[in-house]
Amino acid sequence: MSIEGHSTAPGANVIAEHHCCVAGCAKWGGLGFAPSKTVETHWWCAHHYPFWNRIKDISSGSDR
Numbered sequence: 016m017s018i019e020g021h022s023t024a025p026g027a028n029v030i031a032e033h034h035c036c037v038a039g040c041a042k043w044g045g046l047g048f049a050p051s052k053t054v055e056t057h058w059w060c061a062h063h064y065p066f067w068n069r070i071k072d073i074s075s076g077s078d079r
């Protein structure tokens with residue numbers, strides 16, 4: 016049973032459950048990334064999410 020998935024918006028929960036894709040990690044995957052729309056989205060927990068640097072580059076692009 017999951018408390019998640021009770022949105023009133025139709026189609027908002029196409030993916031009902033997605034956990035961190037790292038083997039052995041059973042945390043909830045709240046951060047998703049898909050290289051293209053034809054590829055299945057991979058999900059990570061905040062600890063394993065590999066794209067933090069990319070987010071930093073976007074948010075603070077004046078560093079270089």
Ligand SMILES: [Zn+2]
Nearest residue numbers: 035040060063
């Ligand atoms: Zn994880």
